[in-house]
Amino acid sequence: METIDPKSFVEEQDLPALKKQQIANLEELGYSRIGEMSTCNTTDIRSSRIGVGFETLDRFMFDPDRVYPLMEKLGAKWARVQTGWSRCETEKGRYDFAWLEEIVDNLLRVGVEPFFCVSFGNQLYMPDVPHESAVGYVPLYYGEEGKAAWVDYVRALGECFRGKVRFWEVWNEPNIPQFWHPSKPDGAEYAELVKVTAAAVRESIPDAKIVGGAMSKMDPPFLEAALKAGLTEEIDVFSFHPYQSVPEANLQNMHDLVRRLLKQYSGGKVIDVWQGENGCPSQTAGHNDDWLGLYDTDEVVQAKWVARRVLADLKAGFDMSLYFHAIDLMGRPYRQADGGVKKPVMMGLINGATYEPKYSFEVFQRVCSLFDDESERRELFYRFLNPDEQHPQQSGVLATAMGVSFVRSGCPLLAFWNTADPQQKMPAQSIDLVFWSDSDLQFEKPVLADLMTGQVYDLSGHGEPFICDDAHVGMKFRLPFADYPLVLTDASLFPEIS
Incomplete structure (x- = not known):
């Protein structure tokens, strides 16, 4: 039977250094870590x-x-x-x-x-x-x-x-x-x-x-x-x-x-x-x-x-x-x-x-x-804004924003990210996100979950009511904007930390 030497093809990588270069340290950006996401075994996912x-x-x-x-x-x-x-x-x-x-x-x-x-x-x-x-x-x-x-x-x-x-x-x-x-x-x-x-x-x-x-x-x-x-x-x-x-x-x-x-x-x-x-x-x-x-x-x-x-x-x-x-x-x-x-x-x-x-x-x-089938795909209202309208970022920043929303266990889930080529390794920026949670959903303690690290961060002090034409149309959050998904949701979704 033919064989090859697999190790001869694998390049050595300094993974800690690569993570430090490409993954934002949200605590250094002012977000308080409150816990870590748990994962399920395959047999536990229905x-x-x-x-x-x-x-x-x-x-x-x-x-x-x-x-x-x-x-x-x-x-x-x-x-x-x-x-x-x-x-x-x-x-x-x-x-x-x-x-x-x-x-x-x-x-x-x-x-x-x-x-x-x-x-x-x-x-x-x-x-x-x-x-x-x-x-x-x-x-x-x-x-x-x-x-x-x-x-x-x-x-x-x-x-x-x-x-x-x-x-x-x-x-x-x-x-x-x-x-x-x-x-x-x-x-x-x-x-x-x-x-x-x-x-x-x-x-x-x-x-x-x-x-x-x-x-x-x-x-x-x-x-x-x-x-x-x-x-x-x-x-x-x-x-x-x-x-x-x-x-x-x-x-x-x-x-x-x-x-x-x-x-x-x-x-x-x-x-x-x-x-x-x-x-x-x-x-x-x-x-x-x-x-x-x-x-x-x-x-x-x-x-x-x-x-x-x-x-x-x-x-x-x-x-x-x-x-x-x-x-x-x-x-x-x-x-x-x-x-x-x-x-x-x-x-x-x-x-x-x-x-x-x-x-x-x-x-x-x-x-x-x-994001198994317990997370039901539901279109929720969200909108990306420039953090400073007087000194706007390049229009391309907003053009590259993508979001996808779900409902899980009565809580909203919004994953969002910068769709730039991940090989460009763009550093995280800041973006304002306006989000409206349907009235039947639990959204009393907003948190931010980082899929790259599994860490969950408290968003207290990072959001305020958003008023447009004298109407309250949601909460506006100042959030990191990275070339990988971050997830806005409610702390009750993570009972192990809430």
Whole structure:
């Protein structure tokens, strides 16, 4: 079995120094710390729209047994698992699902619901594949034997995992050549693959939920071609992967475009939309994903990015937000459809060389604990203002402000941040925030929670009634404004400190 030396790819970082450089010290800015947020184990969270990637185990890219204990603590309720035809069928007509059953059972044991990404090819039926994993090689192009073998394999998967796996995603990123071979990507042909695969799954699991798309970035021509070919007739969910170095950039437009096109072609059928894969490397170089436009990323930048990504997804309206990946992919050489060896994928929340949590892991824990389904998305009134109208900041400061509001346990939650590229490592500034809490909500003791540190701060003395045109329209707070989310809420939300 091929191996690599993971440690040779990991750069050393002075994490305390990076935190000091990039994370504001709110006590030094005059805010009194009153306690620390607690986090929940995954089994303690009833439901959530937040998940992580658990892919590539068909290619032995990490040791899952070393990851399950951390998954139990993380708080992510979903995991995307690739089924790996090439690993399941190494002799024609004989299937070994034991390795996959072990993954599913262990994830369920720690409170995580797995869903399948059914993929890829198999060299038994595809003699031209450059590597045994057959990544990206599509059974439609290998005659009746290849197509029939794929259907038999998927049918057997359904029989094995009936009652354990509810959601079945067809393929990964079929719109790019890295994962669609030997022909060129084609939306109509992908729709045919979904049709064939969905039918095989539903032979064993009639109520299975089929996830289509798994599309790389935003590809309107590919999407429209697939929809015209009848994709919506087969699917219950559409997923896509809007990778970008600034997580909020054009996100609402992409989400809304997908919703519109699905509605246009679905004939009234309601189809959910998932952000199905997205991540940020924890170092600038030495990995496979320098195509993201990276110039100065590190563990702290990744942690900021992670928090912004999930909250931006929830604001946009995605029914699922999946972070890629639970762990760096560096257990074996990484390959795509061309068969060539790539550098490792280093977007993980866990260091793939040491199996130790990165800084992003603890930040993701807080996001999962605070923004599970107990936090109901509700649009509350808020408005950002210049702290000094006579000497205003650059207009760009207000233009980059983003907020997303929720209600949890009768309390308002407002997360807000500066949407500047986190790699710019902008120092925190001050901003005035006007906030109106609905009359049915508890907001008597305002506090500020820092997702990066877990610390909670008293806002007594930092707010005053805001009067506009002789009307009281909320409270105005003078708050720090950082390139990572801070959360305005009520102290009663944290019984351990209130």
